[in-house]
Amino acid sequence: MRVLVHAHRRRRIPSSPVFRMEPQSSGTHGFFPETQDLFLGRAHVGFYRAKRKSDSLVEIEWFAIRGDVRGRGIGRKIIERILSDFKAQGFKRVQLDSAPDAVGFWKKMGFVNLPGSTISPGPHRVVELVRDL
Numbered sequence: 001m002r003v004l005v006h007a008h009r010r011r012r013i014p015s016s017p018v019f020r021m022e023p024q025s026s027g028t029h030g031f032f033p034e035t036q037d038l039f040l041g042r043a044h045v046g047f048y049r050a051k052r053k054s055d056s057l058v059e060i061e062w063f064a065i066r067g068d069v070r071g072r073g074i075g076r077k078i079i080e081r082i083l084s085d086f087k088a089q090g091f092k093r094v095q096l097d098s099a100p101d102a103v104g105f106w107k108k109m110g111f112v113n114l115p116g117s118t119i120s121p122g123p124h125r126v127v128e129l130v131r132d133l
Helices: 074-088 100-108
Strands: 019-023 036-040 043-052 057-065 093-098 127-132
Touching: 043 074, 057 074, 074 100, 093 100, 100 127
Parallel strands: 057 093
Antiparallel strands: 019 036, 036 043, 043 057, 093 127
16 A cells, blocks of 8 residues: 655544444455455545454454554554454454564554464565454
8 A cells, every 4th residue: 555645734633533444345255344444534544354264263364554644543443443343243362464563563452472473484574463352
């Protein structure tokens, strides 16, 4: 996702954001639409995609927040909402692969390294993380 940031056009983000999630497509993947767009008011702030792995396990396959709205707590609030929704649907655990530079964010959200996992080699290195709900 390419984001162009223009300081004079930056929108003020309210301290108590109200989010809405809308499917990008009509297809389904597990119990979830393939990709959910994330909005703050009418502004598109990112997207995520999740996949049901079992009756108790869900995987966040993608999560992205626009660069110009990062660092304001929006990602944290969105993840809290997503995790709450997963728990309400009966899931007990969430798993994801993270880029090494984003591991700090996920650990603040309560995720830990998946036991026995290592950083995958190559240009698209990932760290496997897990969290109980």
